[in-house]
Amino acid sequence: xxxxxxxxxxxxxVGGGMAGAIAALAAREAGARVVLARRAPGATALSSGAxxxxxxxxxxxxxxLRAAREPLEAARRLARLRPDHPYxxxxxRLGALPEALAFAARVLAPLLAPPLERPRxxxxxxxxxxxxxxxxxxxxxxxxxxxxxxxxVAGLRxxxxxxxxxxxAGLERYRARxxxxxxxxxxxxxxxxxxxxxPHELARALEPPGAAExxxxxxxxxxxxxxxxxxxxxxxxxxPEARVPERVAAAAGIPVAELLADVPSVPGxxxxxxxxxxxxxAGxxxxxxxxxxxxxxxxxxxGADEITAxxxxxxxGRFVGGGxxxxxxxxxxxxxxxxxxxxxxxAGVDLAARPAxxxxxxxxxxxxxxxxxxxxxxxxxxPLDGRGRPAADGLFAAGAVLGGHEQASDxxxxxxxxxxxxxxxxxAARPGGGE
Amino acid sequence: MATRAGALSxxxxxxxxxxxxxxxxxxxxxxLERFRAxxxxxxxxxxxxxxxxxxxxxxxCVACGLCELGCELAVAAPAVRALGLHAAFRLYSRxxxxxxxxxxxxxxxxxxxxxxxxxxxxxxxSRIVRHLRAKVLGEGAAPAQGDRG
Numbered sequence: 001x002x003x004x005x006x007x008x009x010x011x012x013x014v015g016g017g018m019a020g021a022i023a024a025l026a027a028r029e030a031g032a033r034v035v036l037a038r039r040a041p042g043a044t045a046l047s048s049g050a051x052x053x054x055x056x057x058x059x060x061x062x063x064x065l066r067a068a069r070e071p072l073e074a075a076r077r078l079a080r081l082r083p084d085h086p087y088x089x090x091x092x093r094l095g096a097l098p099e100a101l102a103f104a105a106r107v108l109a110p111l112l113a114p115p116l117e118r119p120r121x122x123x124x125x126x127x128x129x130x131x132x133x134x135x136x137x138x139x140x141x142x143x144x145x146x147x148x149x150x151x152x153v154a155g156l157r158x159x160x161x162x163x164x165x166x167x168x169a170g171l172e173r174y175r176a177r178x179x180x181x182x183x184x185x186x187x188x189x190x191x192x193x194x195x196x197x198x199p200h201e202l203a204r205a206l207e208p209p210g211a212a213e214x215x216x217x218x219x220x221x222x223x224x225x226x227x228x229x230x231x232x233x234x235x236x237x238x239x240p241e242a243r244v245p246e247r248v249a250a251a252a253g254i255p256v257a258e259l260l261a262d263v264p265s266v267p268g269x270x271x272x273x274x275x276x277x278x279x280x281x282a283g284x285x286x287x288x289x290x291x292x293x294x295x296x297x298x299x300x301x302x303g304a305d306e307i308t309a310x311x312x313x314x315x316x317g318r319f320v321g322g323g324x325x326x327x328x329x330x331x332x333x334x335x336x337x338x339x340x341x342x343x344x345x346x347a348g349v350d351l352a353a354r355p356a357x358x359x360x361x362x363x364x365x366x367x368x369x370x371x372x373x374x375x376x377x378x379x380x381x382x383p384l385d386g387r388g389r390p391a392a393d394g395l396f397a398a399g400a401v402l403g404g405h406e407q408a409s410d411x412x413x414x415x416x417x418x419x420x421x422x423x424x425x426x427x428a429a430r431p432g433g434g435e
Numbered sequence: 436m437a438t439r440a441g442a443l444s445x446x447x448x449x450x451x452x453x454x455x456x457x458x459x460x461x462x463x464x465x466x467l468e469r470f471r472a473x474x475x476x477x478x479x480x481x482x483x484x485x486x487x488x489x490x491x492x493x494x495x496c497v498a499c500g501l502c503e504l505g506c507e508l509a510v511a512a513p514a515v516r517a518l519g520l521h522a523a524f525r526l527y528s529r530x531x532x533x534x535x536x537x538x539x540x541x542x543x544x545x546x547x548x549x550x551x552x553x554x555x556x557x558x559x560x561s562r563i564v565r566h567l568r569a570k571v572l573g574e575g576a577a578p579a580q581g582d583r584g
Contacts, residue, residue, distance in 0.1 A: 039557065040552060040553060040554055040555050040557065041501055041553060041555060042555045043555070045501055045555075046499050046501065046555070198500075198503065200503065200504050238504075263499050263500055264499060264500030264501060264503065264504075269501070269504060288552065290557075320497065320499070320555050320556065321555060322555070322556065322557065
């Protein structure tokens with residue numbers, strides 16, 4: 001039996017996705033000694049790799065390109081309509097959103113493109129447009145409002161998972177609303193006779209010298225007249241330092257961008273890797289393993305490490321990350337905090353006592369309490385106990401473990417993770433606990 | 436009418452003569468042996484408590500595909516990539532009878548354990564793969580390396 005290695009820190013962050021990493025980086029920047037405990041990649045690695053912050057709640061569904069408000073204004077509108085959403089719960093602190101987004105853009109600068117005043121409108125493989133406040137450099141040239149000329153959706157022969165004709169036909173619908181003309185072409189990535197590729201295999205195969213250039217030349221040969229940009233499946237390299245998007249674009253002679261991804265998502269994996277690189281560069285100690293502990297100030301075991309920190313940030317995610325689990329009823333497994341705060345008419349109901357199967361509604365468009373289940377917090381992001389009081393001194397929560405919003409589908413998941421991670425990390429860095 | 440009489444007499448022959456005779460002279464054995472004789476050929480072998488534990492662990496898979504990033508199989512064995520190693524226990528968690536479809540993928544597993552740390556829902560992938568591999572390929576077919584169960 002190996003005796004545990006004792007680690008003392010100012011802040012322990014539990015969870016290594018977007019919320020946890022931003023919290024750790026924000027606390028580190030404020031001068032705290034930070035340890036981050038992570039078990040495995042979670043929902044951030046499964047994301048499209050672009051960062052949606054707040055879709056405009058007043059935009060018409062058929063007019064997605066009109067929803068070009070800047071993130072804070074859109075988030076304020078959303079908060080007014082949805083009182084249980086973390087943006088609303090934060091109250092005035094929602095005003096820190098631009099600062100938090102700028103922080104995320106700065107710490108992830110090698111990967112992310114500089115933000116615009118408005119969201120970028122990025123195309124999905126299904127031919128729909130999704131607003132993103134921040135996106136990767138490899139995605140930026142696909143902004144539907146910025147394409148100069150026709151947009152060419154280039155399917156790659158042998159790639160499982162993209163129907164270029166479907167995507168182009170879908171995007172063509174936006175033409176009357178300010179979008180570009182869209183064409184579909186098929187190109188051969190020139191990778192030999194290996195046959196069918198899964199996305200990450202294609203991404204790896206495009207990294208060696210010559211492979212990205214060959215794809216770029218194949219795109220150039222397939223371009224119709226008047227092409228202004230090309231969209232390709234999201235497979236342009238796993239490692240940003242291989243510079244696959246830049247090499248493809250240079251050989252193609254026009255801007256080349258990736259479509260957003262479905263799982264398994266190469267850009268999502270890239271986003272997770274960029275967070276981990278930023279943690280290492282900032283001097284955050286990352287320990288790997290499941291955490292067992294009783295809360296801030298008491299020792300917590302992660303693998304062979306015993307970590308003691310007076311302030312914790314719980315950023316354990318929701319169902320994918322394991323921050324909320326379903327074992328007959330819904331539970332928060334790390335500290336046993338009550339799971340509450342379903343959105344809409346069920347708001348505030350204590351879900352922990354109810355069987356999870358009773359928490360879904362038949363109406364597709366109605367609120368689904370199960371999908372908004374999570375911790376209830378106050379405006380300082382302190383988790384509340386069953387009586388509405390802070391559950392523990394020095395405890396904060398951030399990201400998808402917060403309840404009150406359907407983070408997987410409402411377009412605010414990574415935005416909430418960045419804002420609450422930033423605020424919780426900065427609050428946890430202060431000995432007073434953020435009052 | 437002739438058809439009906441023929442059918443009834445056939446049933447009577449089965450019920451009164453053939454079946455009692457077969458019961459009298461059949462090979463006896465334990466319940467498990469008879470079960471195996473009847474069902475193993477169809478891929479429906481008995482489920483041990485160990486199998487059940489493996490099935491429950493496998494059912495936590497959400498089919499996200501993150502584990503495949505760390506799977507050497509993708510590089511080593513192009514012929515079985517279409518299925519993928521980790522599809523083996525996704526298949527298995529639905530139906531035991533479909534497990535043999537994953538034989539070649541399971542046989543190609545290098546046992547590197549690169550997958551375990553990548554699973555968001557904490558599925559013990561390498562343990563499951565080792566168990567399923569032994570099940571389809573016969574005992575003693577554990578991967579050469581990385582057996583740290």
